[in-house]
Amino acid sequence: MSSSAAAADDPPDLICHLDSIHGMVDALTSVRWKRHQDAVLELSEHGIVVIVEESGCLQAKVYLKRELFLVYEYAAEGRPRFGMSLDLFVDGLNIFSALGPATVVEIRYPGPDMELILKTVDFPNGSLYAAIRTRILDTISWDYNFEPTGNVPISFTVKSALLKEAIEDLEWPGSSIQIVLQPDPPCVTFKGDGHGELQIDFPYYASTDLLIAFQCSRQVAYWYKYKFLRATTSNIPAGVLKDNRGSKLTIGRGGMLKIQHLVSVGRPGVPHPYGDNVGQPSRIAYIEFYVKAEEEQEDAPINDS
Structure with a gap:
């Protein structure tokens, strides 16, 4: 069996279901201070962290704990990190939110070509599917090195x-x-x-x-x-x-x-x-x-x- 075929049989690193798309959009929009922003996604058994930064002077993190999702199945070893467009992620979720408040979206990573996959779950009028291209990170996020000034913050x-x-x-x-x-x-x-x-x-x-x-x-x-x-x-x-x-x-x-x-x-x-x-x-x-x-x-x- 070829390595690509074997990889296709491997379970995805993450499958999770989200039933509050509008709330997710609100959280991600909070760190969207300009157009054409890139983000780093870090996956773990505890949830998803979205990191956005600029010029080594400003960094933002969105912590999406596993408790926010209806389903959270994590199969990766370690903590996969990848880059993607924050604009595409937010805009893609907004498209799904237009389907109605009862819509449930599955987030899956990776897809066949290492994409982040969004698709509807049990949607009565067919299904909607989106694939967002990800990329390997060129650099790691800067170390914000936040330390308290003493015993009393x-x-x-x-x-x-x-x-x-x-x-x-x-x-x-x-x-x-x-x-x-x-x-x-x-x-x-x-x-x-x-x-x-x-x-x-x-x-x-x-x-x-x-x-x-x-x-x-x-x-x-x-x-x-x-x-x-x-x-x-x-x-x-x-x-x-x-x-x-x-x-x-x-x-x-x-x-x-x-x-x-x-x-x-x-x-x-x-x-x-x-x-x-x-x-x-x-x-x-x-x-x-x-x-x-x-x-x-x-x-x-x-x-x-």
């Missing part, structure tokens, strides 16, 4: 809608935004370079509608490129903003900024095999952005020691 949580609005209000082409945390009184400040004295304050004790949580024991301040910071909120799904959810921001060693969003992937009221003990599935996609700080910090630099 420096972090705060703000409503996602307010975070998006604050960053957009400080827009200035080619500029930077400074994020300042001070412990006494607890407050987070966003300052825009190029706007003179314009800044936005989030005092912790003023209202729980501003800061949901705050954790900082000393003043810290870092500058970040506006275009990279804006990318972390520019495509937050409308449902997340409407639900008034919170986004958590953590500053690590060297000013590395981690921003975490939660996106619901699931249809309300629909039974799911991974539901909890009250019958409601825990189907949340975790979105993480990592933004490197600019090298110059003259105002209250963080003490990494």
